[in-house]
Amino acid sequence: MNEKEIQSFSLETLLTVNEPRPEDLYFDGCLIASRVKIMDTVNIDLFRYPTRLDAFAILFCSEGSISFTSGLRRHTLDAKMLFVFLPGSILQVESIRPESSVYTVIYEEEFIRRINIDIKLLSRLFLSVEKQPCLRLCEAEWAGITGSFAEIRSESLPRPGDVYSPEILRSMIRTLAYKVCRIIGRHIESQPAPETSARSRNDEYFNQFMSELTKHYMQERSVGFYAGQLHLTPKYLTTIIRKTSGRTAAEWIDDYVVLEAKNLLKYSTMSIQEIAYCLNFPNQSFFGKYFRSHTGMTPSAYRMSK
Structure with a gap:
């Protein structure tokens, strides 16, 4: 890394600064991290400091709330909400309410290509909600997201000699990504047409x-x-x-x-x-x-x- 360039961290580099916990899943360029019933009201380890990440990221909050900055804008993510994050933005967690539960999914671009997700589609959708990146999910959408997390967690359990599990995991993570795309698409469709003013x-x-x-x-x-x-x-x-x-x-x-x-x-x-x-x-x-x-x-x- 050229020390005089703007510092931009890959997922691999981020994980050398914040080692994954046993409950986190790192798979082939994708990290799914969970912080459940957090007691630290100030910070969590991931994104404790301002971090420019060269990857797509999605934050989910299932309970409580988490406050953070992205692109110098302050956001608060409440229960059953998600936040989308484009590569190159700077993210820093500021505070988190006690007993909150937060999930983070981070995709490297090469991983997205490997599981055949259209990066142009993903970028276009993320850019469409850049002004309001915190999206509230309906009950059915939240059930679909949590169902995907449960399936991925189950499939990630050790299966010695199972040659099929890696492909099943890729398929499940791909499904989770497209569920998020569908939620973003629904949000875009619900917005009123812009007026010239x-x-x-x-x-x-x-x-x-x-x-x-x-x-x-x-x-x-x-x-x-x-x-x-x-x-x-x-x-x-x-x-x-x-x-x-x-x-x-x-x-x-x-x-x-x-x-x-x-x-x-x-x-x-x-x-x-x-x-x-x-x-x-x-x-x-x-x-x-x-x-x-x-x-x-x-x-x-x-x-x-x-």
């Missing part, structure tokens, strides 16, 4: 801003730069972003930079000076002041924290 135009500007931010935040931190990319004045851009998201453009920019800094400090072997240059700060001192003003910690203190 000032609100929708603002939403479009916000989406363009976020797209530009995703491309350039490691080099550019000024509102003026992003306003120029959208052919707007900095003041007008700030007004639009605040109306649309409740936060200023500068806050979004700072959050992206700080989240990437945390990611590099926690997972890369780069020195703090190298991280400062990677994020286009003039020197380590300037980076340190910036990081501390937004987190209350120095970069070295954050790197040493658990």
Whole structure:
């Protein structure tokens, strides 16, 4: 891994940081992890720190609730809800209510190809719910999902000499993926047709801003730069972003930079000076002041924290 590139973790790399528990199933590029009746109200081991994962992921909550950020947006997943996660987004669990039960399914792209799922279909569906990625399931849908989990768990039990079990598991996991696709499709169909309005135009500007931010935040931190990319004045851009998201453009920019800094400090072997240059700060001192003003910690203190 090139230390100076944006850190993006494969499922295999993630599992070297957070070792699977005995109840987790890792199979050929797919992880199905369960955390049942969790007592830790602060964090769970998976995604404890900001993590950019190069894989498709789906979170399910069967009881309680879990709060997390994805793409710097905060979400709360309640009982009988699922959350869809596109490769390249940054995910971090913030808190979880006691006695909650959460399930995570993570698919590497190569695994999806091996079990003959249409990646274009999966990506298109996930993108369609990107603005509202937390979906509530009806009773029949939830029963179908939990039924698939039970079947997969049963089939994953050791069967020495059974040459058929791996193919059965692939088929079951493929079925689970398509059940999720059907739920997303139902959600899309239930949404009203978009209207052309000032609100929708603002939403479009916000989406363009976020797209530009995703491309350039490691080099550019000024509102003026992003306003120029959208052919707007900095003041007008700030007004639009605040109306649309409740936060200023500068806050979004700072959050992206700080989240990437945390990611590099926690997972890369780069020195703090190298991280400062990677994020286009003039020197380590300037980076340190910036990081501390937004987190209350120095970069070295954050790197040493658990």
